[in-house]
Amino acid sequence: MRPSRIGADFRIVFRSYTRNPLALFFSLIFPIILIGLFGLIFSSIGSTPATLVVLNEDHNSNESQKFLSALNQTDIVSVQLATVAPSNFPTWLGQNGYSAGMIIPDGFGLNVSTNRTANLTLYVNPQDASTVGEVEGAVQGVAAYFNLQAKCGNATRCTPVIGFAPTQNVGSQTYKYIDYLIPGLVGFSILTSPMFSLVDITSSYRKEGIFRELSLTPLTRGEWLTARVVWYTLLTFAAAGIMIGTGVYAFGAHVTLSWGIVPFLVVGPFFFVSLGMLCGTVSRTPETAALIGNIVTFPMMFLSGTFFQVSSFPAGLAVVAHVLPLYYVIDGMNQVMLFQNSGRALTDFLIVLVASLVVFALAVRLFQWRDER
């Protein structure tokens, strides 16, 4: 590979792109519009029981067991027990992608049995509004049932035996929907700009004979692809900067900026430039390429945690999400920007890196300048 040729081709990509207002709109402006829109939209998805992770610090009491059993019987929530230090519980929930958690405090059973109030603490992820709504409704409903069942003795007005401490957010600090949306939309940008563009140009350049012309120059396929990876990486940095800036200054978002986000802003475009080229390469016509590109892109756009938490998906869809590379890009950025969980971020990064190398090698191998027939 010769840097001067990559540089020359990069200048061609840069000029072509910056002289195309539509491409710039979709790369840099459209995600900002999405931030505004999705910040305002309350979506409801999913019909299976929502997972409620419970840290039961009073696990020996019959009352806490009865309470959890009653919750399970609602079929609205599915209780999953956790064993983690209470102080780490909100962070642990965020790092493991859970949207709802609850702490049953030590002494819960004693308080309930002696008609004194025991306060439960709920932790929710505001981005996953449907799960939060289901969990809050179920927990409050079961608590109300327990309160009605409490024996008040001769008192005319019973004291509730189960109360609630103020609801907390998952993660180590308080997050809003917009905080979760920013990594998702950066992922959206990483996916869409290179995918749509590469699918289109790979097929149309072949049809118009531009690849044939380039094949007669010393430019190699690897150099051609590298120039595009470099361009879309820079574009991703610009888009991420604009989106984070808009989110922080216009919507008061709270995200952590660290160098840990950089590997995802590099490996993400690398993967999707390669995948876009692969889709364009295996298609005979631009129309087929667009179809294949859309079939690959749209599920990823919605099933990777871009707009909605994967934890709120039905089980089948959640499995699908975990085979989508964009899921690991977005999850990795969530881990870096929200939960500061570098271990899981590293795992996400390695998964995307390996997938990228495989797809890049495949794209370069299958893509032909000249007709091998």
Add this chain to the structure above:
Amino acid sequence: MEPAIEVHGLVKRYGDLEAVAGIDFTVPAGTVFAFLGPNGAGKTTTVEILEGLRRRTEGSVVVLGLDPWSDGTALHQRIGVIPQEFHFFEKITPKEAIEYYRTLFASKANPGELLARVELLDKADARFDTLSGGQKQKLGLALSLANDPEVCFLDEPTTGLDPHARRAIWSVIRSLRKDGRTVFLTTHYLEEAQLLADQVAIIHRGRIIASGTPDEIIRAHGRPARLRVEGPPELAGALKKELGLEARFESGHVEVDLGDKQDALRVLSAIERSGIAWDSFTTQSDTLEDVFVRLVGQMDEGALKSEAPT
């Protein structure tokens, strides 16, 4: 003269279809070689094999001493190619395009000089998608020269262009020859081939059906020169009788086949001596186009007869 291109027994098959059926030709260095044929004759397949863009099925092909398929990278440094319909990145200007090719080839091409050479300097800063068809072809031609090539492959470079743009490209082709470069030209325009080419080969149904200089092909395959006189039918009879030449009457004209230049003088003298009233006269010779149409037509007719049910 050293051959720039040597082709022997070239065959190209796509499944059962034989697009090129064993052709041979040689192109001497520094000459213009026109490769003619109707649509689907095998021209583009042959050119793409010579350019190293397509793999041959059989035969030997050597361009500048290299095998185009296996030595493509080395060959592409020394050849220039302009395809039938030249396309480029839409938002890039001609000047930027040449700078791009100059960097890719690590050449010293001067964008201003190249654009001036193809008469496109006034559009140096216009984006490709705003150029006309002729201007796009001119840019293609300029780019094909960016690496200072020894052999230029021009695949129907003037198709669809207006007469002015066509002449501009002819002028560049002549200057390439003058520079000592070899030009391999495919074209639909027989006039173009006759004007520009040192050597011509006509391909039809994958086979070369005529080759040589334009004059050689016309002499070998064309009809004799004719003298055409405006006059009555009896003039044809008088000329036959006096000179023993083939004379025909058709639509107010008498046409006489000429064996050589002297025949023309003898015919005119005989007309004068006959005392029959006559008006203007012209002489006519077959062009390359006449020969091309006749050869291709004869071959198609033969093929149709052989395919007809008995």
